[in-house]
Amino acid sequence: MKKTVIIMIAILVLIQFIRPAKTNPVVDETIALHAPKEVQTLLKTSCYDCHSNETIWPKYSEIAPFSWVIVSHVNDGRKALNFSEWKKIDHATKMKRLKRAIQTVNNGMMPLSGYLKLHQEAVLKDHDKKVIVDWCNEALKQ
16 A cells, blocks of 8 residues: 555656647737727636636646646637737638637536636626627627
8 A cells, every 4th residue: 555655646746747749839919809998898807818818827737637637727718719819810711710719608508617616706697608608799799
């Protein structure tokens, strides 16, 4: 038993040296999203950590294996929708992303529940959801 504990501790120490790349590419304001202030504030508070190049990397993102999961989530989020590159997204894809945003916000699928456990400020109240959904619907008309 003692040997198993020592091995587990050694593994936990060793995996700290496997460091995934935590990136925040430079934001070009000419291609970033510029939404109305209330929408922009809600998106920055609840969405930007995973869906922009403006991720605020928390201290716990330095600890493996959490770091691996967090970096993976951010990379996946940026691939799905990156508000920092909003104007680079082609029109058809942007329309799909807006429709998906409406679904995920209305269904409570975004922000992710695991993220919300550590980021209570990101919880979207009913009014917040309505603001985001209304903005998405308006953007779909353009």
